[in-house]
Amino acid sequence: MGFKENFVWGAATASFQIEGAWDEDGKVPSIWDVFCHEGGHISDGSDGDIACDHYHRYKEDVGLMAELGLKAYRFSIAWPRVISGAGGTVNQKGLDFYSRLVDELLAHGITPYATLYHWDMPYDNYLRGGWLNPDSSGCFETYTEAVARCLGDRLKHFITFNEPSVFTGCGMMLGEHAPGLKLGSRDLLHAGHNVHMAHGKAVRVLRNLVPDASIGFTVAEMPAIPATPADEDAAYESQFAVGRKHFVWSNSFWCDPLMFGAYPQQLLDECGDIFPAFTGEDMRLIGQKIDFLGLNIYQGRYVGEWKRPVGMAHNELGWDVKPLALKWGVKHFARRYGVPLFITENGLSCHDWVSLDGKVHDPNRTDFLHRYLRALREAVDEGCDVGGYFQWSFMDNFEWAAGYNPRFGMVFCDYQTQRRIPKDSAYWYRDVIADNGASL
8 A cells, every 4th residue: 555645744843853043033941941051961062053953954954855855844833032032022033044944945845844842951941830820731832822923824844842741851851851850740730731731822823823733742662562463452551651750751641631521530540649630621722622642752661572682683782673663653642632633753763973985874674664654654555644754864963961972863973063964864864755655
């Protein structure tokens, strides 16, 4: 059967990881700016002040995207570039940058997909409580309205949030990401509910101002792979398990309210003494219809009898290579929610460098992508509705607490010169796009 004729082939990035220009044209500090500048949080002592300098080099980057055959580009909009103060003042210069970017993409025949929140909250908002403050959802609504009014005539694909489990789990529970908090379950439940409310308010704004918009929500997924066919139901149940101790990482905590208009009953039963108050109106707001779910899949875990082989293939960050994760992540979500799915991130971190011939040879990445895309096609062939695939990442960038050493890009970035060099895998991916995956 293969991929549908209008399958969306793209690549993805995030604002803080590539843009740089951290304090230019009215942009205010984000929680990640402060986290980096404090020191001691990033493995190589780096920051996002310059990153890939995409803010100044976006035309060059979009030209490369076109050269490499991308049909779509998923980027994120920096909230602190758009809203310049605690009072919700709109920074037109910041919006103008994204307007130019969208125009450049469209001029090259590349469809823009914008993520509204990829972790870079304005520091001013954090000082007023961040996601612990119920007013944060209203601030996010104001920001979304500014984006929709400026770009909604041309930008038609939106993702409200990227990986809420990670920015709450790593940023507010483990303290490894900005803003570096270590909160308990009561606070995390309140933060999670405020994120859900922010999503609901953003969807409402987009439906009103961009009625032809396609709206989604992206989760980080660690798919449960059945060790044998007999383990399939157990893997499915494991995929959506939720409880008092691990709800932050639970797919059902983040997706059930959006898709079913209700929090998982098991979670309510276990956390009734600490769960934030909510109303039926709140849940109707959160549960407004969305058009797709985005899945970010890199790793997987087996359910059933399985022992990790000694010397198993893994990436530069130590994440095991398990192609079936892409198949089963899609199958589980299709079974539970019955909504169109997009792979909004999938890729490999390697030890890449420029060879003596001036090129970047990354056969491991090509093989990784080949294996994972074949597994994705298996899910499609078995009837799952998958609308597109975005490789992470378009180019090497700032990998959060790991700094600049991990390289996930299909394009190499020399951070000293800002020279871009497409890797071998980028040209392989161009061929995959050209034949819509038929050669996989």
